[in-house]
Amino acid sequence: MTSMEEMQFNMAYRQSPSLPVLCTTGTHYDVGYNTGVTFSNNIRQYVNSSKRICEKIKPYYDTQEGRELYDIFLKATEDSYPQYCRELKGISDGSGVPFEMLFLLNISPEIRRHLERDTTPKVEADGCSDIFLNGPNLKLLVHNEDCDPLVKQYGYMLNTKIDDVEGKERFLAFCYPGIFPGPAFAVNGDGLVITIDGLYPKHVTLGAPPRYFVNRSLMRMTDIDSAEKLARNAGHGMAFGFCANISSIRNTEESWVLEIAPGHPNAGTQIHTIEEGTELDPNYYFRCNSYKHSTVEEATYHSSTHRMIRAQELPAxxxxxxxxxxxxxxxxxxxxxxxxxxxTDRSETVLTVSMNILNKTMNLYQGNPKYKPYPFLSLPLELDKDII
Structure with missing residues (x-):
């Protein structure tokens, strides 16, 4: 089969709603390697097909400034997250995609913002929308995954248990091709459900580890306090920004919004608690891609502003x-x-995911959920910590 035939075959295979799930265990390197082997074609096709990678990320890396930025982030990451560098090396070895290319993918938010640091963005950034509904008998966290349209074709789920020198991890997460679990949505073995909204500070903090690595670290959280501690990443901080929307299937009364801002040696963190409403008036909270509870100088993206305005116009x-x-x-x-x-907008809502906290289920929708309100895949939110 030629490379063109292979691409056409894979595109045909993923036209209907489908989502591969890899179950794997081992060390960080083992899990990375198994992910790379299993999804090598997805990763290669994504790297070779994405305009933003081919037209911006790769050419920038070929400049002196790009190499210097790469080296700064690599050192900060190796100092803070050596286990995730091993995991990324495993993905590289398994997929055959060079480590440098995969590391570039995992620092792409910082590169894009750094390139646009002195300009007004002409095209919208990736960014998601989230709704919490918290009442005594109905507790939902529902998320639009808005990202590169190619992720619909090449994304996958990772159901894993990691046992390594840094400790154990257990989680089920949606992954962009070649990018760590963590930047999209997940549930871990401690019953913590998380969805992520990208935030876009005006400036990147050089010398601090990239956002996607901090996203990855939150797979280890055990409660909201540990999530904040992991996000603050004391002694190292974080280069960029994001918001973690968190619920617990074991402590169901409250949910939380954790906003994280760039900083070194500590990232800035702010927790907003979503209390339980009443049965007739459950607590409703909508958010997208701007800071709501922290004071941070941000880049201006119109999509987030208009999504927020429109949500406020609609009935609760x-x-x-x-x-x-x-x-x-x-x-x-x-x-x-x-x-x-x-x-005006490069992103697509590639998936909608509904986390039902009381029923402990994750339902996934592809296509507009307003017109296709039936999930194509349902998965449990309660993970057995000992087996997959």
């Missing part, structure tokens, strides 16, 4: 059906909540 949801109607809203012609690629 009382059910999952209502939430899916909001997350599927396409009212705004340029910057809708449910995103599809256009001249």
């Amino acid at each position: 949801p009382k059910s999952l059906h209502d939430i899916l109607n909001i997350l599927g809203d396409t009212h705004h012609g340029l910057y809708p909540i449910f995103r599809t690629p256009r001249e």
Whole structure:
């Protein structure tokens, strides 16, 4: 089979809703290697097909400034997260994609912001939308995964148990090709459910580890306090920004929003607690890609502003059906909540995921959930910590 035939075969295979799930155990390197071997074609095709990688990330790496930035981030990452560098080396060895290329993928948010540091962005950044609904009998965290459209074709799930010198990890996570678990959505063995919204500070903190590595570290959290500690990453901090939306299937009364801002030697953190409402008036909280509880100088992206405005115009949801109607809203012609690629916006809502905290289920939707409100895949939120 030629490379073109191989690409056409894989594209045909993924046209209908589908999502491969890899179950694997071992050390960080083992799990990385098994991921690389299993999804080598997905990773290679993504690296070779993505315009933002081919037209921005790779050419920048070939400049002196790009190499210097790469070296700065590599040193900061090796100092803070040597286990995840081993994991990335495993993905590289398993997939045959050079380590340098994979590391570039995992520092791509910092590279893009650094390249745009003195300009107003012309095209929207990746970014997701989230809704919490917290009542006595209904507790939901629902998330639109907005990212590079190619992720719909080449993304995958990782169901893993890691036992290494740094300790044990257990999680189920959605992954972008060649990028660590953590930047999208996941649940871990301690019953912590997490979805991520990218945030876009105006400046990158050089000398601190990249955002995706901090995302990856949150797979180890055991409660909201440990999540904040991991995000602060004392002594090292973080180069960029994101928001972690967190619920617990074991401590169901409250949910939390953890905003993280760049900083060195500590990242800035701010926790907002979403209390339980009443049965008739559950607590509703919508967020997307701007800081709500922290004071941070941000880059301006219109999509986040318009999604927030539109969500405020719509009636507060009382059910999952209502939430899916909001997350599927396409009212705004340029910057809708449910995103599809256009001249002003490079992102697509590749998946919607509903975390039902009381029923302990994760339901995944592909296509607009307002019109396709039935999941194509359901997975448990309660993971056995001893077996996969």
